[in-house]
Amino acid sequence: MQLRRTIGCLGVAGVIVLLSLAVPPLLGQQRSPAGQQFPSAYRPPRAADGHPDLNGIWQAFVTANWDLQDHEAQPGPHPELTGAYGAGPAGQSIVEGGEIPYKADALAKKKANFENRLRVDVSNDKTWHAFGDPEMKCYMPGVPRATYMPFPFHIVQGTGPYILMAYEFTSATRIIRMDWKQAAPTDSWMGWSRGRWDADTLVVDVTGQREETWFDRAGDFHSDALHVVERYTPVSPYHMMYEATIEDPNVFTRPWKISFPLYRRMEKNVQLLEFKCVPFTEELLFGTFRKQTAR
Amino acid sequence: MRNRVLASIGVLVAVVAAGLVVPAAGQAPKKYTAPKTPWGDPDLQGVWNDATSTPLQRPGNVGDRGVLNDEEAEEFQKSLEHDLTRDRRDGGNAADVNRAYNEHWMDARRLKITADRRTSLIVDPVDGRIPPLVAPSPERRRAQAARADGAARFAAGLPADFTDMSWPVRCVVRTDVPPYLPTIYNNNFQIFQSPGYVTIAPEMIHSARIIPVDGRPHLNKDLRQWLGDTRGHWEGSTLVVETRNFKSEEGVLFQGANPATFTITERFTRVASDAINYEFTLADPITWTKPWTALIPWNKVDPGEQMFEYACHEDNFDMVHFLTGARLREKNGETAGQRPARPGEER
Amino acid sequence: MRTFRSLVLAGAALLLVVAAPAFAHHAFSAEFDANKPIKFKGTVTKMLWVNPHAWIYVDVKKPDGTVEEWMIETGTPNTLLRRGLTKESLTNGTEIIVDGYQSKDGSRRANGRDLTLPNGQTLFLGSSGTGAPNEKK
Numbered sequence: 001m002q003l004r005r006t007i008g009c010l011g012v013a014g015v016i017v018l019l020s021l022a023v024p025p026l027l028g029q030q031r032s033p034a035g036q037q038f039p040s041a042y043r044p045p046r047a048a049d050g051h052p053d054l055n056g057i058w059q060a061f062v063t064a065n066w067d068l069q070d071h072e073a074q075p076g077p078h079p080e081l082t083g084a085y086g087a088g089p090a091g092q093s094i095v096e097g098g099e100i101p102y103k104a105d106a107l108a109k110k111k112a113n114f115e116n117r118l119r120v121d122v123s124n125d126k127t128w129h130a131f132g133d134p135e136m137k138c139y140m141p142g143v144p145r146a147t148y149m150p151f152p153f154h155i156v157q158g159t160g161p162y163i164l165m166a167y168e169f170t171s172a173t174r175i176i177r178m179d180w181k182q183a184a185p186t187d188s189w190m191g192w193s194r195g196r197w198d199a200d201t202l203v204v205d206v207t208g209q210r211e212e213t214w215f216d217r218a219g220d221f222h223s224d225a226l227h228v229v230e231r232y233t234p235v236s237p238y239h240m241m242y243e244a245t246i247e248d249p250n251v252f253t254r255p256w257k258i259s260f261p262l263y264r265r266m267e268k269n270v271q272l273l274e275f276k277c278v279p280f281t282e283e284l285l286f287g288t289f290r291k292q293t294a295r
Numbered sequence: 296m297r298n299r300v301l302a303s304i305g306v307l308v309a310v311v312a313a314g315l316v317v318p319a320a321g322q323a324p325k326k327y328t329a330p331k332t333p334w335g336d337p338d339l340q341g342v343w344n345d346a347t348s349t350p351l352q353r354p355g356n357v358g359d360r361g362v363l364n365d366e367e368a369e370e371f372q373k374s375l376e377h378d379l380t381r382d383r384r385d386g387g388n389a390a391d392v393n394r395a396y397n398e399h400w401m402d403a404r405r406l407k408i409t410a411d412r413r414t415s416l417i418v419d420p421v422d423g424r425i426p427p428l429v430a431p432s433p434e435r436r437r438a439q440a441a442r443a444d445g446a447a448r449f450a451a452g453l454p455a456d457f458t459d460m461s462w463p464v465r466c467v468v469r470t471d472v473p474p475y476l477p478t479i480y481n482n483n484f485q486i487f488q489s490p491g492y493v494t495i496a497p498e499m500i501h502s503a504r505i506i507p508v509d510g511r512p513h514l515n516k517d518l519r520q521w522l523g524d525t526r527g528h529w530e531g532s533t534l535v536v537e538t539r540n541f542k543s544e545e546g547v548l549f550q551g552a553n554p555a556t557f558t559i560t561e562r563f564t565r566v567a568s569d570a571i572n573y574e575f576t577l578a579d580p581i582t583w584t585k586p587w588t589a590l591i592p593w594n595k596v597d598p599g600e601q602m603f604e605y606a607c608h609e610d611n612f613d614m615v616h617f618l619t620g621a622r623l624r625e626k627n628g629e630t631a632g633q634r635p636a637r638p639g640e641e642r
Numbered sequence: 643m644r645t646f647r648s649l650v651l652a653g654a655a656l657l658l659v660v661a662a663p664a665f666a667h668h669a670f671s672a673e674f675d676a677n678k679p680i681k682f683k684g685t686v687t688k689m690l691w692v693n694p695h696a697w698i699y700v701d702v703k704k705p706d707g708t709v710e711e712w713m714i715e716t717g718t719p720n721t722l723l724r725r726g727l728t729k730e731s732l733t734n735g736t737e738i739i740v741d742g743y744q745s746k747d748g749s750r751r752a753n754g755r756d757l758t759l760p761n762g763q764t765l766f767l768g769s770s771g772t773g774a775p776n777e778k779k
Contacts, residue, residue, distance in 0.1 A: 048333035048490075055489045123619065125612045125697075125713065139609045140501075154505055158488040159332060160340050161598075164496060166503035173501045175485065175602065185728040186691040186719060188604040210609075269511045272503075274520040278467050278608045282457045289618035290456035291625065384756075388676035392743045395670050397756060399767050400717030452672050452746045466694065480721050498720065603720045610692035613715075616673060620747035 044200060044234035047157050052200045052234050054155045054163075057265040057272065060148040060242070063091030065135075067218040068258060069099060077118055088217075094148075096257040100220060106251040113219025122285050129212040133219075137285065138277035140172040140189035142213030143206045143228050144244040144258065152265050154272050163195060163202075168272045176204055184208025187224060202232040223250035238264045329532050329565035334490045336508070337532040339565055342597035345475060345573065346404035346482040348375040351589065353415035353423030360414050361423065368412040376406045402480045409592050410570075418574075419588040425550070426583045435553070435581070442546050453621045453629065457614060462547055465614065466607035468521050471497040471504075472547060473538055473559055474575040477591065483602050484593070493527055493534055493563075499605045506536060513539055519554070521547065534563040552579040569595040670743075674753045678744040683760065684712060686736045691719040691729045698732070698754065700740065714740055714754040725769035738765055 047053035063071070066088040076086025093099070102110060119131040135141060141149055151168040163176040176195040184192030184207050192208035211224040231243040240262040247255040329337040353361075363371055377383070382398040384391055398406075409416075415423030431439060445459040454460060463469045470478055475497065483498040491509040496502070506527040514524045516539070523538040538561075541547070541554035548557055557579040564572045571593040578586035684700025698714040722731070742755040757765040 122612075122615050125615075128610070128612065134609075137609075140606060154503070156487045156489050156492065156494045156503070156505065158340055159338075162340075162485070162487065164485075164487045164494060164503060166494070166496075166505060171500075171502035173496055173503050174604075175496075185603070185723045187729070189606045189609055190604060212609075271507070271514075272505060273514075273518070274522065276467060276521050278465065281608075282465065286457040286614055286618060289615065289622060291622065388679055388743070389671065391755065392674050392676045392753070393670050395753060395755065396717045397764060397767075399764070400721055402721065450669055450672050480718050600724045603723050605693050605718070605720060607694050610690070611694060612697070613673065613695065616745070616747075616751065620673065620745060620749070623747045623749075 042235050044237075048159050049157065051157075051197050052202070053157065054202060054232060054234065054240065055157050057152045057154050057270055058240060058262040059150075059152040059265055060260055060262055062094050062148055062260045063089050064094045064148040064258070064260070065145065065150060065216055066091060068095055068216050068220055069093040069218070071218070094258045094260045096259065101253045101256055103251060103253055106221075110219045110221060113214065113221055115219075117217060117219055120284055123288075133217055134213055135217065136281070138170050138281045139213070140170055141167075142189055142209050143174070143191050143193070143204075144230065144242075144246070145213065145215055146172060146174075146190065147230075147242060147244070147262070148260065151275060152270075152272060166272060168275050170275060170277050176202075187211075189213065191228070198231075200233060202230075204230040204232070206230065221251065222246070222248045225250050232262075235261075238266065240264075327565075327567055332488055336488060336493070336529065337534070337565060338488065339486045339493065339534065339563055339571060340488050341595050342483055342485045342600065342602055343571055343593035344402070344404055344482050344596045344600070345484070345591050345593045346402040346407075346477045347409050347416075347591070348372065348379055348406050349408045349413060349416055350375075351416045351476065352425060353417070357414045359422070361421070363412040363414060368408060371412075371414065372406075372408045375408065379406060400480070402482050404482070404594070405477060405479065411592070413590075416589040416591050417587060418590050419576075420585070426585045426587055428550075429581055429584055431581070438545055439551060442551070449617070452617070453624065454617050455621075457618065460614065460617065462544075466500060466611050468547060469499045469607070471500055471502050472522060472549075473561060474549060474577060474589070475573065475591070476549075481605055483596065483600075485597075485602050496602070498602045500607050501605055506534075508534070513537075516540060519543065523559075532564060536561040536563070548579075549577065550582060552577070552582045556581050571595075670753055673746060674743040675746045676743060678746075679742070680744050680752050681739070681741045682712075683737060683739050686732060686734055686738060687711070688734060689729070689732045693718055693720065696722075698738070698757075700738065710750055712740070712750045712752060714742065714752055714757070716754045716757070722766055727766060727769060731766070 044052040047055060066074075070093045071088070071091050073090045074088040076082055076084075076088065079087070113133075116131040117133045118136065120137065121131060122128050135145075135149075140146075146153065146165075146167050146169065149167070149169045153165055153167040156164040156166065161178045161180065163178065164173060165176065166173050172190055174190040174193050176193040178195045180194045187208050187210045189210050191206040193204050193206050195202055195204045197203070206228040207226075209222075209224070209226050209228075211222065211226070214221050225248050227247040229245045229247075231241075233241045233243075235241050241259065242262050243257060243259040245255055245257050246252070329339075332338050332340075357363075357371070360367070380398050381394045381396060381401055383394070413423075417423045417425065420426060445454070446461070448454050449459045449461075449464075457465065470476065470482070475484065478499075481499040485496045485498075487494040487496065487503075491507060493506045493508055495504040495506070497504075502522065504522060504525055506525045508527045508529060510528065511526070513526055518524070519540045519542045521542050521544075524540040525536055525538045527534050527536045529535070538559050541557060543554050545551060545553065548554060557577070559578075560576045562572075562574040564574075566572050572590060573593050574588060574590045576586055576588040577583070682702050684702040687699045687701055689699070690697040696716045696719045698716060700712050700714060702710045702712055704710060737760050739758045739760060740752060740754055741758070742752040745751040759765060
C-alpha cells in the first residue's frame with residue numbers, strides 16, 4: 001500500500017516535471033548566449049529616475065579574467081610553491097565568434113605580454129608599466145575587465161545625472177555621467193563613462209582609458225585609442241545581460257564583442273567588502289630597493 | 296565681553312548638537328527644509344567640497360573668541376591666507392621647497408574661512424582644542440616610537456624600505472579615512488543615494504562608502520577594514536553614521552588612535568541648497584581624555600566642478616625615487632640625519 | 643585693551659596648535675634639496691597627467707650644446723582639470739622656465755616650484771572653460 005502510493009507520488013512528480021519541461025516553449029523565450037532561457041519582454045521594475053532599476057550587487061561568473069578566449073585549466077604562477085592554489089580554471093570564450101581579431105603585429109605583442117605577465121621592474125619611470133599584468137600590481141582594471149573580475153560590484157542609481165559603479169577590487173569606482181557632452185579631459189584607469197538609456201538598456205560609452213590596462217591575464221591588450229560601448233539589459237529580477245563592443249584600430253582589424261550574464265548577489269545583507277590590494281604588492285614592487293643590512 | 300563670548304559659544308554648541316542650522320553671526324537661523332529623494336530620504340546628492348582655511352584647533356592668538364564679527368573675520372581670513380598661500384617665496388629655501396608648487400595647483404577654497412566665522416572647526420570642547428592626550432602604555436609608546444623612527448628616516452630622505460613611508464604616501468588610504476578633514480587639494484566628495492543606501496565617494500583616494508540606512512547590523516567584529524564598516528540612520532533630516540571594525544594597523548587613524556578602542560559618529564545635514572553641515576565626534580579612551588567634536592561645512596560645487604579619478608598607486612613613481620635616492624646617498628656615505636663631511640669641514 | 647586685529651597681526655605662529663590631519667602631504671624636503679635650487683629654461687617633450695603627481699619632461703640645452711632631460715614633478719592634475727584644462731593644454735615643444743629644487747640624490751629631477759612661460763606668465767594659471775556638462779567641446 002505504502003509502496004504503491006510512493007510510486008503514485010513519483011508518477012505525479014514525473015508528470016509535473018514533464019509538464020514544466022513542456023510549458024516553457026509555450027511562452028515567448030529568448031535564448032541567451034549561455035543557452036539558458038529568459039522570458040522575453042521582461043519588464044524590469046523602474047528606479048526613481050523612471051528607468052530600469054539596476055541598483056544592487058552584481059557579479060560575473062565567467063572565467064574571462066584569466067582569458068577572454070577559450071582556455072584550459074592551467075597551473076598558477078608558482079605551482080612548485082602552491083600546488084593547486086592559484087591555478088586557473090578552464091573557460092569558454094566570451095568573444096563573439098570565438099577569437100579576438102588582432103592585427104598581426106599586435107598578436108605578437110599579446111604573446112610578449114603573456115610571457116612577461118609576472119615580470120615587474122619599476123626601477124625606471126619610463127618603463128614602469130612595460131611589463132607585468134597590471135592586475136597583479138593592484139592597478140585599477142579599466143572597462144570591461146572590471147565587470148568580469150571575480151569580485152562583486154555595486155550599482156548605485158539614484159536621481160540626477162550620475163550613476164556610480166563601485167567595484168570591490170581595489171575599491172575602484174567609476175561615475176557614469178548620463179547624457180553628458182564633455183569628453184574625457186585626460187586619460188584615466190577606469191576611463192570616462194557617458195551613459196544613456198536605449199529603451200530598457202543602459203548604454204555606456206567609455207573613452208579615455210589608460211593604455212596600460214589589460215583585458216585579462218592572458219596579455220590581451222589595447223592602445224589609448226580604445227573605445228568601449230557597454231550594454232546592460234535586465235532580463236530577470238536576478239540577471240542582467242552584459243555586452244561590450246570593443247574598438248581599437250591600432251590593435252584590432254575590426255570591432256569585436258563580448259557578452260555574458262551578470263548575476264545579482266542574493267545573500268542576506270550582502271555588501272561589498274574591501275579588497276585593498278596595494279599592501280599585497282609592495283614587496284613585489286619595492287622590495288628590491290630595501291636597505292641591505294650588513295651581515 | 297567674556298561672558299557674552301562664552302554665552303554665544305554655548306548657544307553655538309547647543310545649536311550644533313541639535314543638528315540645526317549654524318547661524319552666521321548676527322542673523323536669525325533661516326528655516327531650510329531639505330528636498331527629499333523620491334523614496335523619501337533627505338536629498339544629499341551632489342559633489343561637495345570641504346576646503347577651508349579655518350583651522351581644526353583654535354589658534355593660540357585669538358583668545359577665547361569662538362565666533363568672529365565682520366571685521367575680525369576679515370582679518371582672520373587675511374592672516375590665514377598669508378600663512379597658507381603657496382605663492383609666497385619668503386622664509387628661505389627650506390621653507391620654500393615645502394610649499395612645493397604655486398597656489399593655483401591647490402584648492403582655492405582652502406584660503407577661505409567658514410561662512411559662520413568660527414575660529415576653529417572643533418566645537419566641543421568649547422576651547423576649540425583637541426582634548427589632552429592620555430599617556431600611552433609602554434607597549435603603545437614603543438609602537439609610536441618605531442613609527443616615529445620610520446618617519447624620521449623618511450624626512451631625512453633615507454627611508455630603509457617601503458614601510459618607512461606613511462600609508463598616504465604608499466597610496467593605501469588618504470583623505471578617505473573618516474573623519475574627513477580638509478587638505479590642500481581634491482577636497483571633494485560625491486554623494487549618491489539609492490533606496491536603502493547613502494553612498495559617499497571621496498576623490499582621494501577613490502572608493503565608495505556605501506552606507507546601508509535600512510537598519511541592518513554591522514559586520515561581525517572580526518571582519519575589519521581600512522575604512523571600517525559603516526551603518527547609517529536618519530534622525531529627522533540628519534544622516535547619522537556609525538563606523539566600527541577598523542583594521543588593527545596603527546598609524547591609519549587620526550593622531551594614531553587605536554583601532555580597537557576608537558569610535559566615530561558622523562552627521563550630515565543639508566542646511567541650504569548649496570551646503571551640508573558635516574559634524575564628527577571622535578572618542579578613544581586610550582588616546583584622548585574625552586571625546587571631541589568638529590563641524591565642517593561642505594559646499595556644493597557641481598555641475599560647474601566635477602570629481603575626477605584620483606588613481607594613486609598606479610603611477611606612484613616617488614616610492615621608487617625615495618628608495619633608490621636613499622640607496623644612492625648611502626653609497627655616497629650619508630647616514631640618516633647626517634650628511635657626509637665636506638673636505639676640510641670639522642665635525 | 644588689545645583689539646582682535648592687533649592680536650591676529652602680532653601672532654606670527656597663528657597655526658601653532660594645528661594637529662597633523664589624517665593626510666598631511668609629505669614633506670618635499672624629504673626628496674628635494676633646499677640647498678640645490680635650480681632655475682633653467684627647457685623645452686617640453688611630454689607631460690604625464692597622472693596622480694599623485696603630474697610630471698613634465700623637459701629637454702634642457704646646456705652651454706656646451708648637449709641636451710639633458712629633466713623630470714619636473716608638479717601637483718595633482720585634478721585641480722587643473724576642474725578649471726577646464728585638459729591633456730591638450732601643454733603642447734610638446736613649448737618652452738617653459740623651471741624654478742625649483744633638485745632631487746637630493748643628484749639625479750635630473752626637480753620639483754616645479756614655480757613654472758612660467760618665457761613671457762613671465764605662470765604656467766597653467768588660467769583656464770579654458772568650466773567643463774560643465776552643457777559646455778560644447
